[in-house]
Amino acid sequence: MRLELREAPPIWLAGLAPVLAVGAALLLCAGLIVWTGESVLEAYALLVKGAVGSRFALAETLTRATPLILTGLAAAVAFRAKLWNIGGEGQLYMGALAATWLGTGALDLPPLLLIPVLLIAGALAGGSVLIVPALIKNKLKVDEVVTTLLLNFIILLFVNYLLEGPLKDPMSLGWPQAAPIVDEGLLPKILEKSRLHLGLIIALLAALAIWLVMRFTVWGFEIKAVGLNARGAAFAGINVNATIIRTALISGGLAGIAGVGEVIGLKGYLTLDLSPGFGYTGIAVAMLAQLHPIGVVVSAFFLAGIYVGADSMGRAVNIPTYLADVLVASSVLCVLVSVMLVRFRIRRG
Amino acid sequence: MDILEILLTTGFWAATLRIATPLIFGTLGELICERAGVLNLGIEGIMTMGAMAGWMWVYQGGDLWGGLAFAAFIGMLFGLLHSSFTVYLGLSQHVTGIGITLLASSLSYFVFRMLLPDATTPPKIEPFQPYAIPILSDLPLLGPSVFTQTPMTYLALICVAVIWYGLYRTPVGLAVRMAGENPLAVEAQGIDVLAIRTGAVMVGSALMSVGGAFLTMSAFDAFYFGMVNGRGWICVALVIFASWRPGKALLGALLFAGIDALQVRVQQVSGAAIPYQFFLMAPYVLSILAMVIMARRAAYPKALLVPFRRGDRA
Numbered sequence: 053m054r055l056e057l058r059e060a061p062p063i064w065l066a067g068l069a070p071v072l073a074v075g076a077a078l079l080l081c082a083g084l085i086v087w088t089g090e091s092v093l094e095a096y097a098l099l100v101k102g103a104v105g106s107r108f109a110l111a112e113t114l115t116r117a118t119p120l121i122l123t124g125l126a127a128a129v130a131f132r133a134k135l136w137n138i139g140g141e142g143q144l145y146m147g148a149l150a151a152t153w154l155g156t157g158a159l160d161l162p163p164l165l166l167i168p169v170l171l172i173a174g175a176l177a178g179g180s181v182l183i184v185p186a187l188i189k190n191k192l193k194v195d196e197v198v199t200t201l202l203l204n205f206i207i208l209l210f211v212n213y214l215l216e217g218p219l220k221d222p223m224s225l226g227w228p229q230a231a232p233i234v235d236e237g238l239l240p241k242i243l244e245k246s247r248l249h250l251g252l253i254i255a256l257l258a259a260l261a262i263w264l265v266m267r268f269t270v271w272g273f274e275i276k277a278v279g280l281n282a283r284g285a286a287f288a289g290i291n292v293n294a295t296i297i298r299t300a301l302i303s304g305g306l307a308g309i310a311g312v313g314e315v316i317g318l319k320g321y322l323t324l325d326l327s328p329g330f331g332y333t334g335i336a337v338a339m340l341a342q343l344h345p346i347g348v349v350v351s352a353f354f355l356a357g358i359y360v361g362a363d364s365m366g367r368a369v370n371i372p373t374y375l376a377d378v379l380v381a382s383s384v385l386c387v388l389v390s391v392m393l394v395r396f397r398i399r400r401g
Numbered sequence: 402m403d404i405l406e407i408l409l410t411t412g413f414w415a416a417t418l419r420i421a422t423p424l425i426f427g428t429l430g431e432l433i434c435e436r437a438g439v440l441n442l443g444i445e446g447i448m449t450m451g452a453m454a455g456w457m458w459v460y461q462g463g464d465l466w467g468g469l470a471f472a473a474f475i476g477m478l479f480g481l482l483h484s485s486f487t488v489y490l491g492l493s494q495h496v497t498g499i500g501i502t503l504l505a506s507s508l509s510y511f512v513f514r515m516l517l518p519d520a521t522t523p524p525k526i527e528p529f530q531p532y533a534i535p536i537l538s539d540l541p542l543l544g545p546s547v548f549t550q551t552p553m554t555y556l557a558l559i560c561v562a563v564i565w566y567g568l569y570r571t572p573v574g575l576a577v578r579m580a581g582e583n584p585l586a587v588e589a590q591g592i593d594v595l596a597i598r599t600g601a602v603m604v605g606s607a608l609m610s611v612g613g614a615f616l617t618m619s620a621f622d623a624f625y626f627g628m629v630n631g632r633g634w635i636c637v638a639l640v641i642f643a644s645w646r647p648g649k650a651l652l653g654a655l656l657f658a659g660i661d662a663l664q665v666r667v668q669q670v671s672g673a674a675i676p677y678q679f680f681l682m683a684p685y686v687l688s689i690l691a692m693v694i695m696a697r698r699a700a701y702p703k704a705l706l707v708p709f710r711r712g713d714r715a
Contacts, residue, residue: 055491055710088515136495192696195641197442197495199692201634202685209685213678335499372514377507384500385482388492 055396069394070340070347073386074354080386081379090369102364103357109364111246115318117356119144119327121255122310123334124341124348125262130182130303132266132343134279135189135296137182139200140307141331142207146181147174147308148315149211152219152230152322155237155315163236170237171254171312178308179301181207186300190293204331212324221321230322239317251313256349258306263345265302275299307331333359339384342391355380407666411546416665418547418554419620421658423448425557426612427636428643428650429564430605436568436645437601438581438704439487442498444609445633446505447479451610453509456617456624457516459526469553469614476610479505480603488598491708502633513624523623529553551619553611558651560608565647577601581702584709594709609633631685638688642695645702653691660687 082092104110123140130137137143150173159166185199214220215228223231239250266272274295277285286292314326337355341347362376407413427444434441441447455472459465479501486497517524529551538548568574576597579587584594612632617624639657643649661684668680 084511138499188693188696192693193699194692194696198634198637198641199689202631202638202688205631205685206682209678209682213676216678217676332503336503339496339500370518372511372518374507374511374514378504378511381500381503381507385486385497385504388486388496388500389490392490392492 056399058395058397061394065394069390070342070351070387073390074340074383076386076390077379077383080382081375084375084378085371088371090371095365095369095371098365098368099358099361101361102368103361108246109360111243111248113353113357113360114252115247115249116360117352118249118251118255118317119310119314119330120333120337120352120356121252121259121349122306122313123330124337124352125259125334125345126178126303126306126310127335127338128341128343128345128348129262129266129275129306130299131338132279133275133296133299134282135186135299135303136195136197137185137200137300137303138197138335139182139185139203139304139331140310140334141327141329142200142204143178143181143304143307144311144314144327144331145207145211146177146304147311148322148326149214149311150174150177150308151233151237151312151315155233156231157234161236163238166234166237167239167316170316171309174308174312175305176308178306178311179304181308182300182304183297186296190296208324211322215322215324219322228324232321233316237316238320239313247318249313249317251317254309254313258309259345259349262302262306266345271295271298307334310334333380336380336384340387342387407663407670410666413659413662413666415546415549416662417655417659418550419658420661421654422550422554422557422619423612423615423632424636424639424654424658425561425651426608426615427633428639428654429560429647430608430612431636431640432605432643432645432647432650433564433568433577433608434602434605435640435705436581436702437577437598438584438702438707438709439484439598439602440494440498440706441480441483441602441605441609442495442637443479443483443501443505443606444498444636445629445631446502446509447476447606447609448613448616448629448633450479450505450509451476451613452617452628453513453613453624454610455614456526457513459618460524461516465529465618468618469611472610472614473607476607477603479610480606481599483606484599484602487708488595488602491710494706506629510626523625525622526618528617528622529619553615553619556611557615561647561651568647573597578702580709581704584704584707588709588711595711598709609636612636635684635688638692641699642691644695644698644700657684657687657691660684 085092085095102109103113123144126140127137151170154173155170159169161169181203185196188194188199189196215230219230221229221231241249274290277290278292278295282292310330315322319326333355337348337352340351358379359376362373365371366373427448431441431444451472454475455468458468458471483497483501486492487494531549531551533549538544568578576587576592580594580597587594587597613629616628639650639653642653664680664683668677
């Protein structure tokens, strides 16, 4: 058996690949459900119902998708340049910290000014964290996978320290949480009787903006060129190091905005359980979308649906909600294979 | 009490060896994979899986050594999965590794919850007990602490020697190192590059899994969520620090564990002057620093991250 590169993969096949992959993942996880002794069809039906079965469920899914779109974009942009940013989780918390620092009374501005200021501050905070690994990758060739990953642990401990120390709200009855964001800094809800907030619109606009940048601008071209072949890009006159830094700022910035959105849109104050791993799930979002910005939106909705649906399924039948994580992880691996099958054809001999 | 005094206590040296043990297993495992040309970022998840699998084996009534073998076996399975993606299909080692970490850790949590749905406090097992090596443990000063460890710590030290010998003194080891430097040369010798790499990733993953099992079967006696806590990633950094050499990997793990053991003790005597979170950051900061310091001298295996396809010309 050998693999042969397809000259031009048919476009329908490229679109079908992730769908087939998710199907394969659902099939694999059906094995786990059989093991729990529950009915597979019933379990998946409950999952779908819990994700999109009611107005409330749908609103919850969209709320959950909001940060995932942003962390997914963060991973997608970085991975396009082969900058392996696994630090989305930490960058998200840096964004949340910036919003907390400026949004709890330090600035006295009307909402129309304060909200953009918080978003920009969060983006800068998230971006600047990723600058460090990007710089040492450029200067010293230190692999950024490990440095960005380890920074997550450092940042979480730092947030932990701030929440138990300088940023701790004295009114919080001993809980390690920061003071609430002032009313002028809170994002309005966009759906009555739900938790869905303006952050979703911001995330969608970000996806559109990233798509435009990647598709139509020199920056986008440079990012893609560096990712495909850094040496070739350098020969063509692209400043590879500058492109990496720029990518790092955009990627970290997007993750930072995700953190701001969670604080000023959903929770209203910073705690240590602000994110149940949105930064890591964002990587899965980007992989399922094959790093396409618009695809990220679709796959973020999909994964958010899986998580929200699995929560409600876990309450109804005796299946651990970790099934959602298994489903997401196996989807990522299946997509890898399916994408390869699109690019190559298997020949005998 | 100052730092010198801490360094002279036997408890410090015992703790250093204990903290180093999972890092030695993990670093050796990652080292073998990378020496064969495969970056295995599944390590964090495989360690979690090993911690769960070994513990579960014992909890279900198996014996400790059986649990260890079981953990190694499960680790091998994930190694096989990793290598079928990265070695045979030539897929991105970064993405595959992260995917395997996600899969292995979520699967461990799923299985744990599935088998123990109602456990609110983590149930305990009877872990490995320290064993005092006769004569050596009677040596003055450090004897009692260094030579009274659990069997897994001795096993880790034996692994260092075995893997050093295997890599540098046997034909298989030579083939593994060549597969990571110049796979075409391996092919020219009539040796199957893909099989060598697959074998290396499987053995390496088994070691990672055993390193994880140390946490639940020796260091602690229960399985907690998130208990690996970045140790796998630290091992990846330690491999670079060790310049891909088993002996230096042992040194690196010991140095690292020593500083970790020291920070716990300094933390105790420093009172509340420095918030404890900054001490807890030490291992992660240290790993990044180690990578930065060694960066200029890092001699990556030349074919690391490069998939090998039969019949391709370099």
